[in-house]
Amino acid sequence: MEIKLRAYKIEDTPTILNIINYNILHSTALYDYTLRTVEQQKSILEDKVAKGFPVIVAEIDGFVAGFGMYSEFRFREAYRFTVEHSVYVNEEYHGQGIGKLLLIELIKLAKIQKLHTMVAVIDAENKSSVEFHEKFGFKTVGIIKESGYKFDRWLDSVFMQLILE
Ligand SMILES: CC(C)(COP(=O)(O)OP(=O)(O)OC[C@H]1O[C@@H](n2cnc3c(N)ncnc32)[C@H](O)[C@@H]1OP(=O)(O)O)[C@@H](O)C(=O)NCCC(=O)NCCS
Numbered sequence: 043m044e045i046k047l048r049a050y051k052i053e054d055t056p057t058i059l060n061i062i063n064y065n066i067l068h069s070t071a072l073y074d075y076t077l078r079t080v081e082q083q084k085s086i087l088e089d090k091v092a093k094g095f096p097v098i099v100a101e102i103d104g105f106v107a108g109f110g111m112y113s114e115f116r117f118r119e120a121y122r123f124t125v126e127h128s129v130y131v132n133e134e135y136h137g138q139g140i141g142k143l144l145l146i147e148l149i150k151l152a153k154i155q156k157l158h159t160m161v162a163v164i165d166a167e168n169k170s171s172v173e174f175h176e177k178f179g180f181k182t183v184g185i186i187k188e189s190g191y192k193f194d195r196w197l198d199s200v201f202m203q204l205i206l207e
Contacts (some may be wrong), residue, residue: 043102045140047147050087050097050109057106058099059083061130070165070197071130073190087111095125096151100140107135110144112152115161123158129174136170145178152206159205165190166198180204 050058059080065071066078078086087097090113097111112127127148131140152160162180164171172182180202190197 043138045107045138045143046101047098047143048101050091050099050111052084052088054099054106054109055080055084055087058087058109058130061109061132064133065130070167070190070192071171073165073192073197075192089113094155096148098144098147098151100131100144102135102140107132108140108144110148112148112160123156124161125152125157125159126161126163127152128162141174142177145174149178149204149206157206159203162202164200164202166200172200172202175202175204178204 059078062072062083063077066074066076090097090111093113095111095113098109099106100108108129108131110127110129112125115121115124115126129141129144129148131144149160160180162171162175164175166172166185181204182200183203184201186199186201188196189199
């Protein structure tokens with residue numbers, strides 16, 4: 043199985059949206075309640091691209107099975123060397139090394155862009171994502187307790203950080 047990474051194109055939006063909306067409906071990976079429209083998702087992605095941040099997709103036989111991106115962590119100027127990233131893989135393609143390729147590429151691009159640190163904000167129930175990030179050297183640096191509320195329960199947000207060399 044060959045996994046090809048490439049930059050996101052507008053035509054990828056509906057496939058990316060399927061992954062996002064799946065996670066909104068079925069998981070705490072996203073803290074949204076409401077499914078997004080193609081227009082909303084397109085504007086989120088295009089905004090990142092316009093600001094010079096990478097949005098990348100992983101293709102298997104022409105099918106977009108996952109994507110990754112990063113953008114501002116917070117908006118005050120002094121945060122300019124810090125980014126928050128995310129990686130999402132279609133449920134049917136988990137455990138095949140796609141997330142790994144996407145995250146390695148994002149780390150590489152962040153170094154090229156001379157950024158200093160990457161942050162992932164992960165729901166504490168999402169143990170697979172926490173373990174996934176640990177594999178790449180991310181460390182848990184804080185947990186904001188009961189900062190989310192979804193599916194009738196409080197959720198804790200885990201902040202994981204990688205300082206780039
Ligand atoms: C987290 C996620 C991106 C991982 O992607 P993936 O393609 O399934 O992961 P990979 O197959 O590339 O695995 C990479 C490494 O992480 C580890 N890992 C992946 N899923 C794991 C799990 N469920 N439990 C423990 N470790 C896991 C693997 O063991 C693997 O290590 P290895 O290279 O030593 O074998 C994917 O599960 C996902 O999309 N989850 C839903 C969305 C999400 O939570 N995104 C993160 C928000 S930032």
